[in-house]
Amino acid sequence: MSASPIGPGRPRDPDVDRRIARAALEVFGELGWPGFAMEVVARRAGVGKGTLYLRWTGKETLLADALTHGLAQISDVDTGSLRGDLIELAQQMLDLYVGPASRAALRLTMEASAIPEFAEHYEAMRTAQILASRAIVRRGVNRGELPDDTPVTLLLDTLVGGAMLHALSTPAESRTTLAKGTTGHAERLVDFLLRAVVRT
Amino acid sequence: MSASPIGPGRPRDPDVDRRIARAALEVFGELGWPGFAMEVVARRAGVGKGTLYLRWTGKETLLADALTHGLAQISDVDTGSLRGDLIELAQQMLDLYVGPASRAALRLTMEASAIPEFAEHYEAMRTAQILASRAIVRRGVNRGELPDDTPVTLLLDTLVGGAMLHALSTPAESRTTLAKGTTGHAERLVDFLLRAVVRT
Numbered sequence: 296m297s298a299s300p301i302g303p304g305r306p307r308d309p310d311v312d313r314r315i316a317r318a319a320l321e322v323f324g325e326l327g328w329p330g331f332a333m334e335v336v337a338r339r340a341g342v343g344k345g346t347l348y349l350r351w352t353g354k355e356t357l358l359a360d361a362l363t364h365g366l367a368q369i370s371d372v373d374t375g376s377l378r379g380d381l382i383e384l385a386q387q388m389l390d391l392y393v394g395p396a397s398r399a400a401l402r403l404t405m406e407a408s409a410i411p412e413f414a415e416h417y418e419a420m421r422t423a424q425i426l427a428s429r430a431i432v433r434r435g436v437n438r439g440e441l442p443d444d445t446p447v448t449l450l451l452d453t454l455v456g457g458a459m460l461h462a463l464s465t466p467a468e469s470r471t472t473l474a475k476g477t478t479g480h481a482e483r484l485v486d487f488l489l490r491a492v493v494r495t
Numbered sequence: 496m497s498a499s500p501i502g503p504g505r506p507r508d509p510d511v512d513r514r515i516a517r518a519a520l521e522v523f524g525e526l527g528w529p530g531f532a533m534e535v536v537a538r539r540a541g542v543g544k545g546t547l548y549l550r551w552t553g554k555e556t557l558l559a560d561a562l563t564h565g566l567a568q569i570s571d572v573d574t575g576s577l578r579g580d581l582i583e584l585a586q587q588m589l590d591l592y593v594g595p596a597s598r599a600a601l602r603l604t605m606e607a608s609a610i611p612e613f614a615e616h617y618e619a620m621r622t623a624q625i626l627a628s629r630a631i632v633r634r635g636v637n638r639g640e641l642p643d644d645t646p647v648t649l650l651l652d653t654l655v656g657g658a659m660l661h662a663l664s665t666p667a668e669s670r671t672t673l674a675k676g677t678t679g680h681a682e683r684l685v686d687f688l689l690r691a692v693v694r695t
Contacts, residue, residue: 327527398605401601401604401605402605404601404663405598405601405602405605408667421664425664446683446687448661449657449683449684449687450687452657452658452660452661452664452684453653453654453656453657453684453687453688454653455656455660456653456655456656456657456658456659456660456661457649457652457653457656457657458652458656459656459660460652460655460656460659461648461652461656463604464621464625464652467608483646483649484649484652484653487646487649487650487653487691488653488691490690490691490692491687491688491690491691492690
């Protein structure tokens, strides 16, 4: 139990927060928006419905929070080198689509625009991710690591799409092995694609 | 109305078949397996439920048929050259994910293993597609168009994943434009990736 009170003197248990976030992603992944309800998430997390309403005003903000924290944070990627940044980006995608939030992320791709309460938040998330990915490539061009005429969209489509598809098409029984070795696969993927863009 | 009788003297209307297949993909795409029912598909297609039961024994075979005919047929790809085959493969993926069966294809990726009646059929389809894709690359190696040590999985992950992500991340208002120009994008994608694998 955390000792630091948040809100009006109410201490928060980080373990409960984690359980709720995980339950929210699971329920959304399995049932989609039509089945996503505070009560179902509370039951899955093993907490009372009241606990959820102390933290979130409704299911829109609960899902938005769980997704914001549970999905990849591409905006944070800046390792100082193009290869490093691209490996980090590829690894985030592999980790996401091989991990427990995989179904929630796919569901979001399919359903976000059909959830009126959520479409705007999702668009903002997606735009931020696209801008952050493009910034990685632009920094590489500015550092002289890539030619000026690098096809940014093709490079990012093949990197992100290649990582995503690899994770999704890995059979269930091999996922644990891939989950432990995402760095190695991310490196091979990036080195493969860099051969298409870096002049030798 | 087609004049050729199929079955015991019953003429089939190819337009009705197309409407049913399209309705089946739409309903599955929107509602998934839990909402997929003969009655719902019949209503969407504007035919009686009896018409469906004359053709299919149940919703499992109806969906299997609609998916088999509505999704990409990678197994048919053999243009005689590696570049031609890869462009065809990329274009099929772009057409699929930018077209009306896009949601059904995504839904399948997510839900097939959770539909007991359908998991086996889907696994067979997926295996056939993977084998056909790998055969394209192997023929390229045999013709001397690719080096022996070509990383087959990386090439196909980035090609198929790159085409899929490109189509899915195209905003709704630009989809019609992309749908008309999938060949051009498929060519750019393939030429980009070939630079990574073909020794110059």
